[in-house]
Amino acid sequence: MELLGERIILNLKSRFFDIISTEYHQLQYDAILEDMLVTIKQLMHAEEVTLYHYDERNQQLVVEASTNSEVKRNFVAIHFSYEDHQEMRLYRRPFQFHAFNHYDLLIPLRNNERIQSYLVLKKEGQLFSQLTEQVLEKLSVECGLFLQKAQKLTKLFVEEKRYKQLFRVTEKVHSTMNMKSVLGEIIDSLQAVYPTFTYFLFLSQDHKGYEGLPIKEFNYTSKNKEIMQSYVTGTIQFEVSITERKSILYAPLKGKQGVYGVLQVTSPNTLVFPKNEVEFITVLANTAGGAIENAQLYEQSKRLIADLQLINETSHHLNSNLRLTETMFYMSKQIVKSLAAEEVGFIQFSSAETQNDVQQGSTSFFFTDEAKPYIKYVKERLLKEKESLFIGDLKLSSETTQLSTYKSAMAVPMSQSNVLNGFVLVLHHDPYAFSFDTYKLFLSLIHHSTLAFTNTLLREKLEKLVVTDHLTKLYSRMYLDEQIQKSMQLDEGATFILIDIDNFKVINDTYGHQIGDEVIIQVSKIIHSNIRGTDIGARWGGEELAIYLPKVQIETGVKIAERLVQRVRESTNPTVTISCGVTCWKSEVQDNYQDLFKRADNALYLAKKTGKNKVVRQDS
Template identity: 50%
Template sequence: MDIGQKMMSTIKTEIYDYLIVEKSFSENKLLYFLEKLLQKELNAQLVTFKLKDEENFNNERLFKSEKEKLILSLREDETVIGTVHIYFYEKMKFTHSFLHELSAELFKLLTKINSSDFSTRSEKRYEQLYSVTSLFHSSMEVETVLNEIFKTLREIYEDFSYYLLLTSDYENLQHLPVKNLEMDTTNETAWQAYVSGEVQTVDSISERRSLVYIPLKGKQGVYGVLQIISLDSMIFPKEELKFLVLLANTAGTAFENAQLYQQSRQLISDLKLINETSHQLNTNLRLNEVTTYMRENIINSFQAKEVGFCTFQRANEEIEILEGSTDFFKHSLSSSFKHYIRKYTLRTMEPLFVGDLRTFDEFDDIQFCSCMLIPMDLTNGKIGACVVVHPLPYFFTFDQFKLLQSLIHHSTLAFSNSILREELEKYVITDYLTKLYSRKYLDDKIKLSMKHDSFGTFILLDIDDFKLVNDQYGHQIGDEILIQVGSVIKDNLRDTDIGARWGGEELAIYLPKIDLSLGLQIADRIKKRVSEHTSPSVTVSCGVSFWQKEKNDSAKELFLRADTALYKAKGQGKNKVSAG
């Protein structure tokens, strides 16, 4: 037996042993085994198989040889199934008869394996494709679709590695081999597959691996790229690729349907939120009820950390933070941020969407990053804004930004109506000149207090020699004096106290749950502040009366005692406080 026959016998024995031991194997595994076997027995530097569906062949010659390379055709008569590329360290020394026999044996082996294995594998794969397609169309969840894709790949291609490159960010898919397909990625082939919608392959002989990028296509676009890495295979098998493309197309359609379904559900949810909000805000709520309702809705729907509502006018620099805003806007909002809100809103009247406020030089010390600002064109020359912030950068999505715009747009009328209603109420119960309450409002509040409280104090004030002021300075200055005295009264009262214009130059104060002793002190303090903070300086005389529940008292009697005490104070030389 010559060297060629001995070598041929060894190769056949190794192949037979492999087939006996490996009862189940893939075509890739078999080719890898044959490449290593021939490399060892032929003392070759490198051996690679290229099957017929992977390149064009020259059918005229069984093999062609160069100094250190041999291309062996796998053929029988006119049937060619591929070639074997063998690279030697030095000039090839094998006979033609040996190469003929080697070609014939490899042809028989691969033909037999392919004919039986391919039909079995194809049947199994298409059964699985039918099964997974049914699951795809029965589920409208993106996560379920992707789970089924990878489950099918693991079952059919256990020797491959695979990743799904998606342009959208799915935080809940971290348990799956999913990556982001970034715009600045260095993987140009993946981007080419995504942009063109065509399959891209990268074959590396030196690294002994093949990469395939298959776009996940739906009817409306491409949603990602399926990356498949075939190790120990330098050319990706075309039959495998056909099936993978079919699987990817099926998955792409299912993925699109799931996304459209979720988008429709989100749209329905958004419309429901807008409709419910509009309905609720059209029930004649007060302004603080409107802002409170909107704040809760925004926090729940957008997971916002702080929500603020503010109003301002073009004529002055002041900005009013409305009740219902969160504490940050009431107490911790920096003056620079307030100024920016007002300046930006008045200048553009356009919505603002910022992913990171730290990029603004004027907000170095701000504790929030993500910000959405939606202007509101209110009534009576007022401009408003809804500001929503979160500590994390890029926390809000653009879809949330659009939803907030729509929500505020549908709510602006309710804000305007509430503001107008409260302004109208204020005009009815407020004295136009002094901005103190009207006498009727004061009467009603005192009667209500007498029903529910245990005691209270009433103060009646009269500006001393007010006629002389009018005669000396004119009625316009007289009005200014009334405004100044009214301002002193407002500055020295609690929120629960009531200051009112009683009539003419007489003003009144009601102090619920304040006893006579403390009431006298408050009257004396106001008397002193009036003389100090009016120009031209004037004085007031005060009559103070007190009621308690144990006595059968009335508002009329309370007023009469205060009037008597005021007359007494006047008789003592004016600028006095007297109790009655």
């Protein structure tokens, strides 16, 4: 019998060695257990061999493997008290416990003197009765050692696979600077290694554009203290949900310069997060944090380069002697394109307390009544706070809950010599549509542009002063002469009106020269309000004024002159009248600058000679 037992043990060790050295099952623990039980069944001539694992925490017996497929398929974990477990010995007879009472042999398997598993056999012949206690003890020892080695080997194999996966992930995420690719690779790796776990990435930065990934915005007011603790301290935190029977790990996504979020990993059906998984997830989270940091630094450097190029290009363009309107249109286009703004307004103060002028180049919204509350609100805050505004959820009044169509707003004052001349306002319908980086770029653009705006404005004011009559604010005669000569070279025709204030000497003699000047000013304002922006109103000399109407036929010019005669008669104080001489030129008729003036002067002379307060027409 001793020889038989020794031969069984020797064959068992040899077969166990073959199982470990064979790689066809890729060292999967379940496959190794099945091979182990089949080997024992063959050597022991058993009908069935089953391995039970003792779950000490739950005091349960669980089937780990069996040569009888029905056993594992139908077995339900059963209660097995700790006292029963402690009293277990080597039995050669059926154990009087309902879980084992239909087996013929039970062999406890130890790990460091503690019984962790039970090997139970159902006999097929008489071999069991022929084995001595010593042989069964050796069988127990060899099977226990084999299980320990199998567990260690499979653990090493799994760890090797995981770290190969980690190496592959590290290599891949550090080879790309695309944030979505980095985050997607992290999630894919977790799903490959832990298919039963669930994951979420809580990012402290903008998480838009990552659709399809389990990503949430990091909420700084979150009541989840574990996630906040992990983010603030940069350490692993754990949470246990007894009611849902799950444990949660929070791993910070750390880089060299800070923490960029938190990885949440949920392990189901366990109240203690597996220790052997913590290290791997920690390393993976650190890898993710480093990759996120690199990707963000790369994106930041690209953005800074693009911003500098934009500022340089804009500054160069603005200093190329553009007209003010051209400057505003160019800046509006740049702001809409670079800042993704929906509306851009350039507001200039006509008076610090009253009027606001919306400059050409602003988007159409700012020329509507709907824009006035926004302009008023921003102006009041700028005058009060003297600082740029960056608003993510705009309410037009702090005292009421007045709703605004546009939720996001940025405003930068335009100042010269510490005097606030106006501001630039950009708007967007969505709340928090502008990032802080966008705000900083906006500040830089406007600060670099303000000097160009001011210089252009001053240059155009100076140009206007040169060509403008000081008293009437109409154009000077020199400017009128230049524009008529240009028009006669380029246009196909135009109408010219020469105007004289009737009995002006009587006004001066009766009321004085100051009132006389006031009368000239009143008549000039009426002229200015009754002509187009393309028409030219000018002071001809003394009380004589003139109007040049490019591309206007003489019939229309006569109607305009008649309207002016009526308006002056009805609106002036003291009441005065005017006389008008109207003429025209056409490209098909040989004509010149001097003859045009001469005809208008003759028509004016005839109007004054025949009763005044009238319009006389003289064609070419």
